Amino acid sequence: MSKLTSMTGAIAQYVPDGSSVAIGLALEPLIPFAAGHEIIRQQRRNLTLIGPISDILFDQLIGAGCVETVKAAWVGNVSEGLAHCYRRAVEQSIPRAIVTEEHSNFTIGLALLAASLGVPYIPTRSLLGSDLQRKNATFRQQQSPLDGSPLLLVPAVQPDVTIIHVQRSDVDGNAHLWGSLGVCVEAMLATRNVILVAEEIVSREVILSDPNRVIGPSFKVRAVVHEPWGAHPSAVSGFYNRDHQYYHEYHTRTRTIEGFQQWLDEWVLNMPDRNAYVAKLGEERLLSLGIKEHRYAAPVDYGY
Amino acid sequence: MDYTSRELMVVCASRQIRDGEHVFVGMRLPLIAFALAKRTHAPNCIGLFEGGIVRDVPSTELLYTMGDSPNIAGSLWTTSTLNVMGLLAAGEAHLGFIGGAEVDRYGNLNTSIIGDWKHPSVRLPGSGGAADISSFSQRLAIIMQHERHRLRERVDFVTSPGYGYPGEEGPAGVAWRERVGLPGGGPAALITTLGLFSFDPENGEAMLQSYHLGTTIEEVQEQTGWKLRLTEDCRETVPPSEDELRVIREYDPQGVWTS
Numbered sequence: 001m002s003k004l005t006s007m008t009g010a011i012a013q014y015v016p017d018g019s020s021v022a023i024g025l026a027l028e029p030l031i032p033f034a035a036g037h038e039i040i041r042q043q044r045r046n047l048t049l050i051g052p053i054s055d056i057l058f059d060q061l062i063g064a065g066c067v068e069t070v071k072a073a074w075v076g077n078v079s080e081g082l083a084h085c086y087r088r089a090v091e092q093s094i095p096r097a098i099v100t101e102e103h104s105n106f107t108i109g110l111a112l113l114a115a116s117l118g119v120p121y122i123p124t125r126s127l128l129g130s131d132l133q134r135k136n137a138t139f140r141q142q143q144s145p146l147d148g149s150p151l152l153l154v155p156a157v158q159p160d161v162t163i164i165h166v167q168r169s170d171v172d173g174n175a176h177l178w179g180s181l182g183v184c185v186e187a188m189l190a191t192r193n194v195i196l197v198a199e200e201i202v203s204r205e206v207i208l209s210d211p212n213r214v215i216g217p218s219f220k221v222r223a224v225v226h227e228p229w230g231a232h233p234s235a236v237s238g239f240y241n242r243d244h245q246y247y248h249e250y251h252t253r254t255r256t257i258e259g260f261q262q263w264l265d266e267w268v269l270n271m272p273d274r275n276a277y278v279a280k281l282g283e284e285r286l287l288s289l290g291i292k293e294h295r296y297a298a299p300v301d302y303g304y
Numbered sequence: 305m306d307y308t309s310r311e312l313m314v315v316c317a318s319r320q321i322r323d324g325e326h327v328f329v330g331m332r333l334p335l336i337a338f339a340l341a342k343r344t345h346a347p348n349c350i351g352l353f354e355g356g357i358v359r360d361v362p363s364t365e366l367l368y369t370m371g372d373s374p375n376i377a378g379s380l381w382t383t384s385t386l387n388v389m390g391l392l393a394a395g396e397a398h399l400g401f402i403g404g405a406e407v408d409r410y411g412n413l414n415t416s417i418i419g420d421w422k423h424p425s426v427r428l429p430g431s432g433g434a435a436d437i438s439s440f441s442q443r444l445a446i447i448m449q450h451e452r453h454r455l456r457e458r459v460d461f462v463t464s465p466g467y468g469y470p471g472e473e474g475p476a477g478v479a480w481r482e483r484v485g486l487p488g489g490g491p492a493a494l495i496t497t498l499g500l501f502s503f504d505p506e507n508g509e510a511m512l513q514s515y516h517l518g519t520t521i522e523e524v525q526e527q528t529g530w531k532l533r534l535t536e537d538c539r540e541t542v543p544p545s546e547d548e549l550r551v552i553r554e555y556d557p558q559g560v561w562t563s
Contacts, residue, residue, distance in 0.1 A: 026355065026371070027354070027355040027356075027370075027371050027385065028355065028369040028370065028371030028372070029355070029371040029372075029373070052385065052432070053429075053432050055369070072430065073430055073431050073432050073433070074429045074430040074431060074432035075429055075430060076428075076429030076430075078331065078368075078369045079368045079369060081429075082426075082428065082429060083429060086427060086429075087426065087427045090424060090427035091423075091424060091425070091426070091427055102416065102430060102431070103431070104431040104432070104433060104434070104435040104436045105354055105385055105389065105431070105432055105433040105436060106385075106386070106389040106392075106393065106433065106436040107436075109384075109385050109386045109389065110386070113386060124393065125393070125439065125440075125485055125486065125487050126393065126435065126436045126439040126440065127435050127436075127439060127465075128439065128465070128484045128485045128486050129462070129465045129468055129480070129481070129483075129484030129485075129486060130435055130439075130462050130463060130464065130465045131416070131421075131461045131462045131463065132416070132431060132435055132462075132463060135421060135461075149485055150484065150485030151485070178382070179371075179373070179376045179382055180353070180355035180356035180357045180371055180375075180376060180382050180383070180385075181355075181356050181382070181383060181384045181385070182355055182356060182371075182384065182385045183384065183385050183386065184384075185384055186384070186386065234371075235371065235372055235373050237373045237376050237377075238373075241372070241373055242368060242369065242371075242372055242373075244368045295377050
């Protein structure tokens with residue numbers, strides 16, 4: 001049965017108040033901004049955000065008051081620096097106080113991997129002796145039962161819902177993702193509810209022609225949303241490049257609360273949907289971000 | 305010869321890379337240092353990028369982030385973060401790069417908070433992969449803006465452990481890393497806008513190895529929050545060569561990261 005859903009419908013059904021949401025899992029590229037903006041428009045509250053770094057999307061959700069807890073390694077603006085809304089929330093409880101559960105990129109990946117494997121924790125030697133180890137109360141330290149060496153135990157983190165942006169999917173949620181994967185696969189396998197946001201909807205035959213490129217089993221997928229340019233301003237390999245200027249403008253405009261509110265009105269709250277957002281970007285900007293030179297892979301042969 | 309302090313930092317960072325090494329490349333300046341090393345003295349080095357990328361040629365365009373599409377095209381391997389950080393965790397990274405807001409004399413780095421944990425005066429972005437890179441790299445190179453409030457006796461928060469601190473259980477340095485169970489070798493270089501420090505692994509202390517053209521040991525001391533120790537051969541930093549500057553400017557012609 002087709003899982004094709006509108007973004008409005010997918011967020012309304014699978015991201016209720018208080019849920020834990022893994023999003024922005026491929027690090028800098030493939031960030032589901034369209035999904036994040038719909039979460040803001042639907043005024044979700046008390047969310048827990050889960051992800052490694054979160055190139056301005058977590059900042060927007062925090063600034064809009066959707067977030068109670070952040071389980072992440074990094075919240076900022078990769079090409080610009082600090083995240084102003086995150087700062088205001090932690091330093092001044094504006095618009096509300098938030099709880100942070102500090103991770104590194106490796107430990108948040110291990111936490112999702114543990115959940116994906118159905119085990120309570122995964123041990124690592126990372127972060128030993130750091131203040132991250134001391135300030136994240138979920139971490140435990142133990143001697144290895146095998147050789148006595150110190151180990152940090154990273155407990156499983158199981159998201160209620162994982163939102164992943166992909167290049168292409170069929171209507172059942174069989175999807176191709178390529179480029180650097182970040183922790184997308186682990187986050188997909190760690191949950192029972194996945195929302196896929198796809199640049200293109202293609203036939204089942206296209207996906208099944210290359211099963212090695214499939215991100216995970218479609219039985220995890222609850223909703224497939226067709227949203228071209230849905231990851232802008234982040235990059236989608238083969239579709240569009242990162243809009244560095246947009247990150248710069250966001251950084252500059254959100255220094256003050258008023259500036260953030262104006263930015264939010266302009267780019268999120270006054271946009272009925274993603275089509276309006278893409279129209280606002282305009283032809284010229286879209287063209288400048290588009291692919292200049294295609295680089296197709298050689299086909300692989302699954303013959304027998 | 306005319307060059308910016310960022311260009312000089314890129315050159316110092318690049319010189320840390322030895323030919324044939326696996327380099328865990330961090331954000332910003334290291335992206336250019338990797339490209340520079342590849343095109344000059346270390347043509348056989350390999351770059352590991354935490355988004356899930358392994359490359360043996362620099363990207364053909366300047367990167368704003370390591371996840372930009374030019375860094376994916378032509379890579380040796382695009383895969384998961386856990387696979388690439390797994391290589392790091394298993395000791396495969398000879399050299400790792402990180403930057404930060406504060407560093408102390410023992411090479412401990414802070415990118416989390418300034419002030420008190422519960423009521424910070426500045427909330428910084430956090431670790432990203434930095435704490436992992438500092439935990440696991442065989443040698444760690446730290447890149448920092450050199451200001452007195454950034455180079456401190458002790459950082460407010462140890463995001464990325466360097467050589468720890470001396471205490472009742474023993475000294476800072478390699479011994480501290482062994483005590484807490486960190487497998488990587490610890491900081492080897494601290495590259496700043498004013499100079500280059502190496503570290504004494506016995507006690508973990510930073511030692512000024514060279515100071516950049518146009519500054520003095522006195523000025524470096526003024527901008528450093530601990531009493532400087534000098535290496536025996538402390539001298540002026542070898543300036544960038546014409547070749548090094550040409551490669552940097554070809555890669556970053558607008559000076560996005562190096563102006």
